[in-house]
Amino acid sequence: MAEKMTYYTAMDSYPQQYEDTTQLYKFYDYLREGKLTTTKCKDCGAIHWPPRKICPECISDNLEWVDMPEVGTIYSYTVAYAGLPPELVDKAPIVYALVDFDNGVRIFSGLVDCEPESVSTGLKVELAVGEVPPDQLGRKRISPYFKLV
Template identity: 40%
Template sequence: MYLREGVMEVGSEAKPFTIDSFYEFLAQGKLMGARCRACGRLMVPPRPLCPDCYSDDLEWVELRGEGTVEAYTVIHVAPAKLAEEAPYIVALVRLDEGPVIPGRLRGVEPEHIEVGLRVKLEVEQPRPEGGWPTWPNYYFRPA
């Protein structure tokens, strides 16, 4: 692994700390974050600059994708592209490594969800027929 100026070499390709790289890793089934080497802050999704100490000395870190629901909401009136899936749940999940990330929660009925529920991240690839979304999507399921 080679790290310099905000990129990591993965195979023969350098990966910048961008949202594009985040989704490329998701397509491989990996949840990746950027850790600041100067202060230890872990950022998911990654950023090219630490918001705490402004350092650009970063490293890629693979996360387990497991965590705990800290808050949630049930969406009953959804945007047009998600209307068929309503009602659905969006949760804020504190990953075991520390960061809190939003994500859809599947595999549990709205009346059975509660704060503190243990969940695991899963990755869904883009639809082959070219529908929306056109990028890999992550969501959570009860662990």
């Protein structure tokens, strides 16, 4: 019964990341360069998370890519011991945090390379790009995680 789980396309919970599969591929292009970005509306100034093609505030499609601040602050967090995605199962327990940035964006993501006991609210974190399962064509995919500064 203890067979290795196979994850099929129907269970793929990771975003598409390349130009032929998503209009937001630039986010992943920047992320591969180690840069966390998002979109900002040139018409109303709203900064979005996650990145958008259309501004949810004013319905404009006049958006630009902007850099996120390099450091965020842990607003809250929880520790997960089970039910983890395949790339994190071997790393349990995993800390998931809500990270606040000076530009008003709050991001929910995992913290890597840390023990749960070392995490508390108010601590500073920075980007840590992690690899997630490849797409249906076998292309490498990544995800934005964070690590303690």
